[in-house]
Amino acid sequence: MSEQTPDDERPPIAAAVITQDGGVLLVRRRVKEGSLSWQFPAGEVESGESPESAAAREANEETGITVSNGKLLGERVHPNTGRTMIYVAFDSAEGEASVVDDDELDSLAWVKHSELTTYVPYPFFGPVQAHLDEVLSNN
Template structure:
């Protein structure tokens, strides 16, 4: 699933994302942000690692999640322009492969 984030200077596709609140677990934030942004319930299957984001410099943690329920809808019209399911083998049509964290790209390729 990709969310289409609006920024006054550019619109880009990205995976659901959010801030981990103090004292919270990143896995909890992952499930919460996915639900808040997309109305999709998911469960974390595994960690895919972390990195300092090359553009923002923010420490990002990545997780592979399992779909549980829900229909993808835009749950955060302030941050997102649109939300849609994207077949795994089509993600790079929306997000350049060189901008995707390599372990995420590998997980997408393994699942196809």
């Protein structure tokens, strides 16, 4: 099976693209997923769960923050992992972000637009990049 073909037996991954105070929240996994190290809080969509709810739940489970009113940015088969990814934007968070799930994560950062390539040295999915360019462009 090609890396470009989604694995239909596995649920999609919902990623929370959380922006606040001029930064986007990135987390660093203890174990890299493909070439990924820094990424958005994310996890599998559970049965009966919407992508927006899954992204909000994962953000809370991984970092302790609460987000709501997510906006779907788009979906794709990730070129590095082969998993179907659904990206959901949130423009504010309640609570102080910290590494809550220290089995999965070892760090997190609120990253300014000018610092994005330091954390993620390859292009983001087009709709995600356009969203970050728009929301973080003045920072």
